[in-house]
Amino acid sequence: SNAKFFKVKFKKGEGWVSKDFLEKVAPAVVNPQNNTNQPTQSAQNTSTTASGTEDMYRVTTDNLRVREKADPKSKVIGYLPESENVAVIDSTNTSYFKIKVTNGEGYVSKEFLARVSAVKKVAAPTVAPSVPKMSQDNSKIIFLVVVAVLLITILFFIFKYAKGNKIFISVVTLIVLVTGYFCYITFLKEKTISGQFATTEDVQYQSFDFKSKDLVTVNDIYTGSSFSSKYVIEGDMIKLYDQQNTILLLIRDDNTLIGEGFTRGVFTKK
Template sequence: MNRIFPILSLLLIISFYSRAQDIIYRVTADRLNVRETIDPTSKKIGFLPQNENVAVIDSTDSKYFKVKMTNGEGWVSKEYLVRISPVPAKPSALPIQKAEQKSAIDYSNIIFIGLVLSVMIVLVIVIVKFVPQNAFKIFSIAVILAVAYFFYLGFIVKKTVSGKYITDTDVQYQSFDFKSKDSVIIHDVYFDTLTTSAYTVDGDVIKFKQQENTFILLIRDDSTLVGEGFTKGIFKRN
């Protein structure tokens, strides 16, 4: 009986020591799937929600980390983990002072729209004053108003996008789900993750970022988006 207590004490100390050595990471993806093995096609044994803290017990692989969960151990993509355990301190270097650069406001679109509207107003005034025939006068003004309407739709009205767009091709980013408040959920099939990012619409171009990657999608119509670069493909509204 006296031998059991030292053994139990030793095991308890080892357990506390091993927990202290765990490196803690935080999950950045909305839902990070946990696989049984390092193979990304292996069986799913669970998932980690966003902002969950998890202990990494094997970080030797360049793409996947082995993590410890309450119900066991599994493998996840390292791309969506951020280390929160303190890193050993390095000798401090003198801070480099950088001059702040103020971004200039782009007035080119405002100037262009104002110029086009001025030309159309001048044309209407000229037609009203100098065109004698009423039929031709009405036809000319109607043409100018039609051009002004399409100009308004193309350059002034801000385009919007909503809903889930998917592709049937074998690409890394399988779908983009555009939500309210200018946010989009990105489905990455290679890393088996869902992430949320803010997006902007500039004319027919949708732009958003995921870590260091910049996504560019072109709006072809209300139900079709065209991917460029590493998102190249046709995405149809589901």
């Protein structure tokens, strides 16, 4: 009804504006049925956009506080240096943006962020725990072959040139057989281990339960859980993996294992 001003409605309330700067457009037709489904479709589109892209922002101040929640009184969980680039994963809050940093997520004031660009999210690769592999070492086999040829040669000459001395032949033959057996169990025979080995020391891994020739169950007191892992024996050393960590155990004897590295400790068989 006013000749110069129109009353308008906007997000925060109502007010008056000069009609000289307004242009009439056709009113939007609202379809009730489509309007009912619109929030769902919009939410789906928002979800797709959120999962498909992230907005990159640059920090414009030094020591920008990263808070646990979108609240100025929330706990500060970290700081960001000036010119640091961060990925904004939620910008719906009017004062705080949810960001993703190297060690997690948090909220920062949007006043100290300047948009750089939108980047495409790349799905994180699935890292499968590695299974230790036994390295192929042929030096022991070659050594045993050489020893076997040498012992056979000795026996050949003993039987050929000492036919009359049966006692000497018997003693030498026994020595040759014992030497051959000792070389076999030392260099060629595959070592096996079984049973549960535990320690009373204050270390992360409290026990190792060897259930089969290549599977062990480890008790981790730091996480309060147990996990199973494949293992291999190379010489006197047992190797197994906990995700990206390599656990090394030295076989002292049938009843004692010595932990190496961060697994340091003495584990005795129960």
